[in-house]
Amino acid sequence: MTAASQQSLTQWLESDTPASSRQALAGNVYRGTRSIVSNPAALAGLIIVALLIVMAVMAPHLARGISPIEQNLSNRLHAPDTAHWFGTDELGRDIYARTLYGARVTIAMVLLVSVIVGPIGLAVGTLAGFLGGWMDALLMRITDIFLAFPRLVLALAFAAALGPGIENAVIAISLTAWPPYARIARAETVTIAKSDFIAAAKMLGASTWRILFKHIVPLCLSSVIVRLTLDMAGIILTAAGLGFLGLGAQPPTTEWGAMVSAGREVILDQWWVATIPGIAIFVVSLGFNLLGDGLRDVFDPKSV
Amino acid sequence: MSETLLDVQDLNVSFPSRGGVTQAVRHVNFTLGRERLGVVGESGSGKSTMGRALLGLTPRPGIVSAKKMTFDGENLLDCSESDWQRLRGRRMTMVTQDPKYSLNPVMGIGQQIGETCRLHLGANAAEARRRTLSMLEAVQIRDPDRVYNLYPHELSGGMGQRAMIAMMLVAEPDLLIADEPTSALDVTVQNEVLRILDDLVRDRGMGLIFISHNLTVVSSFCDRILVMYGGKIMEECKASELHRAKHPYTRALIAAAPSLEVTHKELATVTRDPAWLA
Amino acid sequence: MTDTQIGQTNIVGHMLRRASSFIASLALTFVGLTAITFLISRLTKIDPVLAIVGDKASKEVYDKTFVMLGLDKPLIVQYGAYLRKLLSGDLGTSVLTSQPVLTDLLHVFPATFELATIATIFGVLIGVPGGVLAAARKGQWPDQLVRVVCLFGYSIPVFWLGLVGLFVFYGKLGWVSGTGRLDIAFDDIVTTRTGILLIDAAISGEWEIFRNAFSHLILPAGILAYFSLAYIARMTRSFMIDQLSQEYIIAARIKGRSYWGAVWKHAFPNIMVPLITVIGLSYASLLEGAVLTETVFAWPGLGQYITRALFNSDMNAVLGGTVLVGTVFIGVNLFCDFLYKVFDPRLRSS
Numbered sequence: 068m069t070a071a072s073q074q075s076l077t078q079w080l081e082s083d084t085p086a087s088s089r090q091a092l093a094g095n096v097y098r099g100t101r102s103i104v105s106n107p108a109a110l111a112g113l114i115i116v117a118l119l120i121v122m123a124v125m126a127p128h129l130a131r132g133i134s135p136i137e138q139n140l141s142n143r144l145h146a147p148d149t150a151h152w153f154g155t156d157e158l159g160r161d162i163y164a165r166t167l168y169g170a171r172v173t174i175a176m177v178l179l180v181s182v183i184v185g186p187i188g189l190a191v192g193t194l195a196g197f198l199g200g201w202m203d204a205l206l207m208r209i210t211d212i213f214l215a216f217p218r219l220v221l222a223l224a225f226a227a228a229l230g231p232g233i234e235n236a237v238i239a240i241s242l243t244a245w246p247p248y249a250r251i252a253r254a255e256t257v258t259i260a261k262s263d264f265i266a267a268a269k270m271l272g273a274s275t276w277r278i279l280f281k282h283i284v285p286l287c288l289s290s291v292i293v294r295l296t297l298d299m300a301g302i303i304l305t306a307a308g309l310g311f312l313g314l315g316a317q318p319p320t321t322e323w324g325a326m327v328s329a330g331r332e333v334i335l336d337q338w339w340v341a342t343i344p345g346i347a348i349f350v351v352s353l354g355f356n357l358l359g360d361g362l363r364d365v366f367d368p369k370s371v
Numbered sequence: 372m373s374e375t376l377l378d379v380q381d382l383n384v385s386f387p388s389r390g391g392v393t394q395a396v397r398h399v400n401f402t403l404g405r406e407r408l409g410v411v412g413e414s415g416s417g418k419s420t421m422g423r424a425l426l427g428l429t430p431r432p433g434i435v436s437a438k439k440m441t442f443d444g445e446n447l448l449d450c451s452e453s454d455w456q457r458l459r460g461r462r463m464t465m466v467t468q469d470p471k472y473s474l475n476p477v478m479g480i481g482q483q484i485g486e487t488c489r490l491h492l493g494a495n496a497a498e499a500r501r502r503t504l505s506m507l508e509a510v511q512i513r514d515p516d517r518v519y520n521l522y523p524h525e526l527s528g529g530m531g532q533r534a535m536i537a538m539m540l541v542a543e544p545d546l547l548i549a550d551e552p553t554s555a556l557d558v559t560v561q562n563e564v565l566r567i568l569d570d571l572v573r574d575r576g577m578g579l580i581f582i583s584h585n586l587t588v589v590s591s592f593c594d595r596i597l598v599m600y601g602g603k604i605m606e607e608c609k610a611s612e613l614h615r616a617k618h619p620y621t622r623a624l625i626a627a628a629p630s631l632e633v634t635h636k637e638l639a640t641v642t643r644d645p646a647w648l649a
Numbered sequence: 650m651t652d653t654q655i656g657q658t659n660i661v662g663h664m665l666r667r668a669s670s671f672i673a674s675l676a677l678t679f680v681g682l683t684a685i686t687f688l689i690s691r692l693t694k695i696d697p698v699l700a701i702v703g704d705k706a707s708k709e710v711y712d713k714t715f716v717m718l719g720l721d722k723p724l725i726v727q728y729g730a731y732l733r734k735l736l737s738g739d740l741g742t743s744v745l746t747s748q749p750v751l752t753d754l755l756h757v758f759p760a761t762f763e764l765a766t767i768a769t770i771f772g773v774l775i776g777v778p779g780g781v782l783a784a785a786r787k788g789q790w791p792d793q794l795v796r797v798v799c800l801f802g803y804s805i806p807v808f809w810l811g812l813v814g815l816f817v818f819y820g821k822l823g824w825v826s827g828t829g830r831l832d833i834a835f836d837d838i839v840t841t842r843t844g845i846l847l848i849d850a851a852i853s854g855e856w857e858i859f860r861n862a863f864s865h866l867i868l869p870a871g872i873l874a875y876f877s878l879a880y881i882a883r884m885t886r887s888f889m890i891d892q893l894s895q896e897y898i899i900a901a902r903i904k905g906r907s908y909w910g911a912v913w914k915h916a917f918p919n920i921m922v923p924l925i926t927v928i929g930l931s932y933a934s935l936l937e938g939a940v941l942t943e944t945v946f947a948w949p950g951l952g953q954y955i956t957r958a959l960f961n962s963d964m965n966a967v968l969g970g971t972v973l974v975g976t977v978f979i980g981v982n983l984f985c986d987f988l989y990k991v992f993d994p995r996l997r998s999s
Contacts, residue, residue: 211674212681217971217978219937220955224686224971227959228693304806308941311808312956327809331945334812335820342816345809352804428902452907460905467903472896477919490905539903 102365109361115354122170130164136319137161144337154339157329162340166347169323172316173351176237176306181295183241188248189291193283195249196256197275207253214246218305226314233316236309240302247298248291255287289366297359300352307348323348374443376546376578377403377425381438384417384424384602388432395420395433397602403546407572407579409593409610411586411624417602418582422548425580426465427455442546461491463546464539469555470531474523474538481519484538491542506537510567529560533567540571547572548580553588565592586624598624601648620647664991671987675980680732682975686968687731691724693964735972741965745958750969753954758973759844760830761943761950765935767870772877773928779878780885784893785912795882802879807872807938811945814868826864828947835861869946873938877931884927888920922992929985933978 081098085091103109122129139159147154153162195206222239229235259265260283268278309315310324318325323344330341384396396417401408412418424435425442427450440447442463450458467473475483484506485499494502500519507515510533523531532552540547549568553561569592572579583589589596590610598606598621606618616622623641698714699706706714719727734740740750783795818824826832830846835858839849847866850859892898893916901911940952947953951970958966 208677209681212678215678215979215982216682216685217933217937217975219940220971220974220978221685223940223955223959224689224967227962227964227967228689300804304804307806308808311806311941312944312959314959324806324808327806327812331812334816338816341809341812345806345813348806348809349804352806353800356800356803423899426903428899456905456907458905459903465903467896467900469896473900475897475901475915475919478915486901486906487904535900538900542905 099362099365103358103361106361106364108357109364112354112357112359112361115350116358119170119174119351119354122167123174126164126167126171130161130167133161133164135160135164135168135321144333144340146337147339153343154337156326156340157333162326162343165321165326166323166344168321169326169344169347170351172233172320172322173303173306173348176233176240176315177299177302179237180241180244180302180306181299183237184245184248185291185295187241188245189252189284189287191245192249192252192254193256193279193287196253197260197279197283203253206249210246210249213243214250216243218243219308222305222309223312223314226309231314231317233320236306236315239309240305244298244302247294251290251294252287255290256283259283259286293359293362293366296355296362299355299359303348303352303355375402375404376443377401377580378439378441379425379437380440382421382424382440383436384420384429384433385436386433394602396424399599399602399604401597401604401607403578403580405545405576405578406595407581407593409589409596410580410582410599411584411589411596412599413584415601416599418599419550420602421599422465422550422580422582425548426459426463460487460539460544461542462544463548464542464544465548465550466532466536466539466552468551470523470526470528470535471555473535474531476523478522479519480521480523480526480534484534484541487538487542502541503537506541507534509571510534510537511563512537527560528556529564532556532560532564536564536567536571540575543575544577546578546580548582550582551584552581554583554585561588587628600643603647605647619644667987667990671983674986675983678979678983679976682979683732683735683972684728686972686975687728690731690964690968740969740972743958743966743969744963745961745966750966753966754951754969754973756844757949757951757954759950760846760948761936761939761952763845763847763866764870764873764939764942764948764950765932767866768873768877768935769928769932771870771874772881772931775874776878776881777885777924780882780887781889781912781917783882783886784889785909787890787893792886795886799879799883799886802876803883807876808941808945810872810875811869811942814872815945818868825868826861828865828945830862830865830949831858832861832865869942869948873935873942876938877935880931880934881924881927885920885924888923889916892916892919922989925992926985926989929981929988933981936974936977 079090080094082090082094085094103113137160139155141159142155143157143159145151145155145159151161151163153166156162156165191206191210195203195210218240221243222236225239225242226232226235265278265282268282273281306315307322307324307327310322311328313325313328315324316322326344327341327348330337330339330344334341379402380400382396382399383394386393386395399417399421410418410421420429420433423429424433425440425447427435427447429435435448437448442458445454445458474480481500481503484503485494485496488494488499488502489496492498492502504515504519507518512518512530512533518526518530518534523534526534532555536552552568553564556564565588568579571577579593581589581593590613593610596606596608596610596613597604598616598618600620606616606621608616608621613621613625616625620641620643623639626639627641629635629638698711698718698720702710702714715721719730738751740754742748743750743753746753779795779798783792786792815827819827839846839853839855839858842849842852846862847859850856850862889912893912895916898911898915901915902908906914936951939948939950940955942948943950943952944956951974955967955970955974958964958970
């Protein structure tokens with residue numbers, strides 16, 4: 068790109084008077100990204116999350132072909148060395164490879180939970196906020212009830228009944244994770260619903276569904292996304308906790324919480340078996356927390 | 372003329388930020404005796420910032436510098452935190468704009484006023500209560516005993532402002548800086564509060580700096596007037612000689628003040644000359 | 650009536666209204682919780698009839714037991730029966746211990762209570778001043794330090810920290826005792842009065858046992874305390890920053906208050922009420938954190954009871970424990986809500 072065209076691209080992105088919705092969106096993304104990149108903590112968070120995704124996607128390549136589930140009992144509980152960068156566990160499996168593949172489960176759980184709680188929270192919240200009246204009261208009552216439940220214990224009970232496994236863990240976590248999103252969506256909807264452009268849409272004959280879907284939901288999205296990112300650390304920790312108790316992804320699937328649990332027996336002598344997957348959980352949670360804080364500063368600088 | 376309370380020479384307040392340095396107050400000079408000085412300016416003119424600088428309450432990251440800034444001979448630029456605590460409330464004080472925000476919401480009115488007594492007059496609880504009640508009477512609050520136990524949100528605007536005046540004047544300071552004391556009040560209540568301020572300042576022989584954006588009120592209330600714009604003093608004159616003001620900004624302000632006697636087809640607005648900011 | 654009398658009636662009326670609203674919320678949420686535990690119990694793959702009659706029973710016996718258990722009735726009716734049993738204290742019998750679940754729960758609860766309470770006390774003692782300091786020195790190094798501590802507290806898995814703590818402070822340094830509540834040698838010496846070992850040992854004058862119990866308690870309680878203080882410090886900091894930017898703080902300094910005088914005597918009283926809510930919430934969430942901590946430290950409390958029941962498919966025990974933890978959790982949340990609404994003077998006269 069020549070200097071001249073680069074200059075005009077920046078001007079186009081920073082323009083105060085966007086000529087199309089595409090330009091407005093691009094401008095917002097540009098400004099948001101610049102804000103995050105200029106904030107060192109948020110940038111660190113973004114890098115960590117990006118690394119996590121890379122780890123998950125490129126696991127086979129990064130593991131240099133080592134299998135995470137191949138057992139080698141003659142090589143068990145080896146300290147970290149050049150052959151096994153993170154050492155081996157109680158069944159002789161390479162911990163470095165297992166850590167890489169474990170990222171896949173983490174991402175999968177985070178995505179699955181988000182994909183469930185986001186839409187449910189949005190649906191409940193926007194309906195409640197838009198329709199008002201007894202529907203609002205009823206939906207908010209239900210939300211409050213779920214909000215008051217203890218997450219981990221309920222997930223335990225759920226897993227006890229339905230058996231362990233990643234699907235049950237996801238459902239169990241989602242069951243108690245959706246209420247805050249309903250609350251956020253409702254608060255935003257109540258404000259937006261009073262706007263003139265909604266009244267205009269109604270006068271034009273738009274159905275409730277159309278108004279909700281095309282107008283209200285997009286405006287609530289940014290708050291929901293910020294909250295989701297902030298919550299992800301908590302979701303990862305809860306999922307890891309369930310994994311630690313053996314309720315998450317089942318063997319042979321590799322999961323970090325389960326790895327920590329396996330290393331528990333040998334913590335005093337072979338500390339790396341439990342410690343390293345724990346560090347992975349910690350770093351990833353930290354990354355999401357930092358990124359979430361940065362996103363919140365971008366979208367809502369008034370909050371502390 | 373009475374003795375000089377405040378002597379300010381070349382006062383500057385600047386706020387460094389990532390985008391550069393903002394000069395909020397520039398080269399301000401004035402003296403104040405036991406008289407009434409009005410400071411008039413629009414928002415952003417630096418008048419409130421100057422008021423706070425005089426009390427050492429410039430917020431971070433503001434920097435205050437001056438060639439000279441003394442109160443009753445004491446060098447304010449040299450003051451340590453404990454020096455300021457000795458001066459504030461007891462010798463110099465400030466009344467701010469909105470009692471809704473300036474009074475502690477979870478403390479009773481009587482307790483807040485009594486706090487000033489206990490901090491400066493060494494009063495015990497009973498003595499503090501006595502002084503508080505008599506001060507509440509002095510600001511013409513009709514039922515001091517009842518108001519003593521009320522919380523700020525239970526007071527009307529006018530009563531709240533009077534309570535704040537009581538709180539700040541109960542330790543009998545020599546200097547009062549009133550920063551937009553009536554701007555948040557209903558028009559009907561404004562005059563009452565002004566009258567109370569008038570009486571108190573006169574009876575106690577206090578020095579008063581009256582900061583406001585309202586030229587009409589200031590000119591009727593004060594002896595001298597400072598007109599501020601862009602952090603600088605544009606003009607200084609006696610209130611009685613305001614109509615003879617020379618600076619174009621002052622003249623524009625006077626012209627812009629609506630009058631009931633003269634009918635204008637259009638209200639005059641102020642055209643700002645960028646040269647004034649130099 | 651005089652003004653003061655009207656004022657007092659208002660406060661009492663206000664309290665009664667809030668109390669009834671609190672009880673209504675509690676009841677409703679309890680119904681919600683038990684509905685979910687009921688549904689979970691129905692979802693279980695274990696056939697409750699087979700659990701009683703065994704898998705060799707004839708069809709007749711099976712059908713009879715089916716009706717006896719009320720399983721032929723509509724779900725709502727079954728739930729009603731379930732709820733009635735719960736409220737009368739019948740949480741079923743534990744398959745593992747053959748005791749009524751309620752008895753088991755009351756037996757293990759004090760150990761968890763001990764952990765959560767001590768952890769919260771330290772969380773408050775360190776977290777509140779830490780949060781105030783961070784807010785008062787915002788942007789400077791005490792603030793950065795507190796923020797980093799809190800950030801870690803939100804990112805570290807509690808079970809991992811427990812294991813690392815055991816490795817470092819027990820395995821390598823030998824400063825504290827290992828898992829469990831007491832060394833095995835000391836088991837069953839102290840008579841259980843309150844269920845709280847430290848208190849019972851002190852009452853009996855068994856100081857060696859007291860020291861041993863303490864050295865077992867300090868690591869798990871310390872770890873839980875860390876999470877507690879991270880949350881409390883963060884919320885305290887947030888509240889204080891809000892208050893310190895208000896006009897009344899400047900007014901206090903104009904009166905002659907020092908900066909720290911304004912911080913503690915003016916700003917802090919304004920956050921005490923929401924802070925109580927925060928402390929309550931922290932306590933409630935520690936009950937949850939205890940589940941994982943107890944597993945790591947083999948602490949004989951509620952958390953370990955539930956997880957052990959889980960591994961042995963003891964559904965009654967799991968669900969009974971869930972109901973107990975859930976109810977305490979909900980109760981603490983709603984009670985703090987109630988306290989907040991009653992004690993905020995701004996809301997009193999509304």
